[in-house]
Amino acid sequence: MSPIIIKLIFVSIVFGISLFVAMYSTYAERKVAAFLQDRLGPNRAGPFGLLQPLADGVKLFFKEEFIPLKADRWLFLMGPGFFMITALMTSAVIPFGPDLKIGDTVIPLQGTDLNVGLLYIFGVVSLGVYGVLIGGWASNNKFSLLGAIRAASQNISYELAMGLSIIALVMMTATLSMREIVDQQSGWHWNVLYQPLGFLIFLVCAFAETNRAPFDLPECETELVGGYHTEYSSMKLGFFLFAEYINMFISSAVIATLYFGGYHAPFIDSMDPGMLKTFLSIGVLFAKIFFFIFFFMWVRWTLPRFRYDQLMNLGWKMLIPLAVVNIIITGIVLLMKM
Amino acid sequence: MQLTNKRKHMARKPMTFLERIYLPAIVKGMGITLSHLFKKKATIQYPEQKRPMSEVFRGLHILKRDDQGAERCTACGLCALACPAEAITMTAAERKPQDKHLYREEKYAEVYEINMLRCIFCGLCEEACPKAAIFLQNDKMAPASYEREDFIFGKDRLVEPFLLKKS
Numbered sequence: 001m002s003p004i005i006i007k008l009i010f011v012s013i014v015f016g017i018s019l020f021v022a023m024y025s026t027y028a029e030r031k032v033a034a035f036l037q038d039r040l041g042p043n044r045a046g047p048f049g050l051l052q053p054l055a056d057g058v059k060l061f062f063k064e065e066f067i068p069l070k071a072d073r074w075l076f077l078m079g080p081g082f083f084m085i086t087a088l089m090t091s092a093v094i095p096f097g098p099d100l101k102i103g104d105t106v107i108p109l110q111g112t113d114l115n116v117g118l119l120y121i122f123g124v125v126s127l128g129v130y131g132v133l134i135g136g137w138a139s140n141n142k143f144s145l146l147g148a149i150r151a152a153s154q155n156i157s158y159e160l161a162m163g164l165s166i167i168a169l170v171m172m173t174a175t176l177s178m179r180e181i182v183d184q185q186s187g188w189h190w191n192v193l194y195q196p197l198g199f200l201i202f203l204v205c206a207f208a209e210t211n212r213a214p215f216d217l218p219e220c221e222t223e224l225v226g227g228y229h230t231e232y233s234s235m236k237l238g239f240f241l242f243a244e245y246i247n248m249f250i251s252s253a254v255i256a257t258l259y260f261g262g263y264h265a266p267f268i269d270s271m272d273p274g275m276l277k278t279f280l281s282i283g284v285l286f287a288k289i290f291f292f293i294f295f296f297m298w299v300r301w302t303l304p305r306f307r308y309d310q311l312m313n314l315g316w317k318m319l320i321p322l323a324v325v326n327i328i329i330t331g332i333v334l335l336m337k338m
Numbered sequence: 339m340q341l342t343n344k345r346k347h348m349a350r351k352p353m354t355f356l357e358r359i360y361l362p363a364i365v366k367g368m369g370i371t372l373s374h375l376f377k378k379k380a381t382i383q384y385p386e387q388k389r390p391m392s393e394v395f396r397g398l399h400i401l402k403r404d405d406q407g408a409e410r411c412t413a414c415g416l417c418a419l420a421c422p423a424e425a426i427t428m429t430a431a432e433r434k435p436q437d438k439h440l441y442r443e444e445k446y447a448e449v450y451e452i453n454m455l456r457c458i459f460c461g462l463c464e465e466a467c468p469k470a471a472i473f474l475q476n477d478k479m480a481p482a483s484y485e486r487e488d489f490i491f492g493k494d495r496l497v498e499p500f501l502l503k504k505s
């Protein structure tokens with residue numbers, strides 16, 4: 001098979017998996033929320049309510065399609081699509097496992113191994129806010145606009161701290177390629193053990209970037225109705241909500257890759273290379289990803305939402321200085337090692 | 339005056355460093371929520387599983403029959419008088435000789451209606467009735483409906499079913 005076809009197949013599998021995980025994240029979110037609140041959650045559609053995401057999807061498809069009269073039609077339609085695309089694009093550089101060897105063909109389990117993979121992720125993630133901004137702006141509704149503006153300012157503020165926390169990591173790894181960063185972490189050399197502060201900053205920023213509670217101000221129901229997607233209905237709303245879960249999946253994958261050794265786990269690294277090892281590695285990565293998805297939900301159902309000024313204070317006055325300090329410490333330690 | 343010893347003296351102190359970085363509090367909170375993951379769930383799976391009702395629960399009314407299966411109500415109107423919500427209306431009629439087995443007293447309620455939207459289920463009608471004719475059941479509630487008319491319960495829905503009494 002030509003490499004292009006292999007790549008196409010791989011990309012569609014990743015696409016499918018992202019959608020599937022996002023779909024069941026909505027279910028998991030409701031279950032986790034319910035269990036943390038001593039309830040049972042959805043359990044009527046299918047065994048354990050497992051068909052609930054399908055039912056939700058069908059419901060969204062059959063809802064009335066509504067576009068506000070004064071809305072900018074094209075931008076209004078573009079918003080959700082843009083958000084979705086950028087959410088999915090990030091997965092291109094995530095290494096899902098070591099190379100898969102079938103006969104003579106070697107299939108790299110990564111969309112593409114960019115040598116600036118980390119930068120690419122940053123670029124795409126910051127594009128993501130355009131979907132929200134466009135959608136909010138085009139709705140011609142003040143709540144939507146406020147939500148969109150919040151999203152934009154929040155993303156800009158937290159991108160800084162996130163970038164700075166990553167710089168410390170890059171100083172250590174001396175590479176921007178995701179694959180190399182993962183391969184440096186084999187065994188117990190997980191970056192989180194060397195960069196705990198950087199990890200913490202990155203984690204907080206990841207919450208802010210994905211608009212998840214406690215930083216879900218762009219869609220804060222108590223003040224802004226639905227935030228940027230107030231005017232959206234039917235599957236366009238579904239796209240926004242869905243993309244949020246894809247974002248969550250991808251950022252869990254990024255966290256696992258950057259700080260928790262990606263597809264590496266000590267007991268698997270010592271195995272002989274082969275099919276089994278490859279699949280176990282993929283399994284390990286997904287276990288880590290699912291843990292972080294759970295973690296996202298766990299935090300959401302524990303912490304109250306930040307106030308807007310608190311959010312900005314945290315971002316600018318705490319995280320950025322901390323990230324700078326982290327860079328300095330990392331620099332000193334690296335210098336001493338040399 | 340102190341009624342309970344639950345009172346707690348709160349002083350507004352400036353936050354300590356640990357409080358200001360939120361993290362210990364966040365970890366503690368997450369521990370609490372995690373512990374709830376494994377707790378017993380409070381949900382009652384309604385249609386399959388029903389919450390046991392109290393013996394003295396005041397639900398849907400029933401107009402009782404006596405041992406012979408005759409209606410006990412004599413349309414005296416005391417229940418309507420007692421009703422604070424004015425939910426009960428009735429029309430009295432004189433019993434025909436051939437209807438002796440149907441109505442216990444010589445006067446009976448031809449029409450007897452309770453408006454379940456007005457009723458507050460206080461049970462005063464039950465207490466007012468001199469003939470022990472009206473009761474509030476403890477195992478049945480007024481069902482939901484889309485139409486207001488459906489909430490006006492006439493004798494067809496209030497009188498105790500005949501057959502049940504026999505068995």
Ligand code: SF4
Binds near residue numbers: 458462463
């Ligand atoms: S229960 Fe109370 S409100 Fe209802 S009909 Fe009887 S007296 Fe009236």
Ligand code: SF4
Binds near residue numbers: 415467471
């Ligand atoms: S139910 Fe009782 S109180 Fe009401 S009219 Fe009949 S006999 Fe009188």
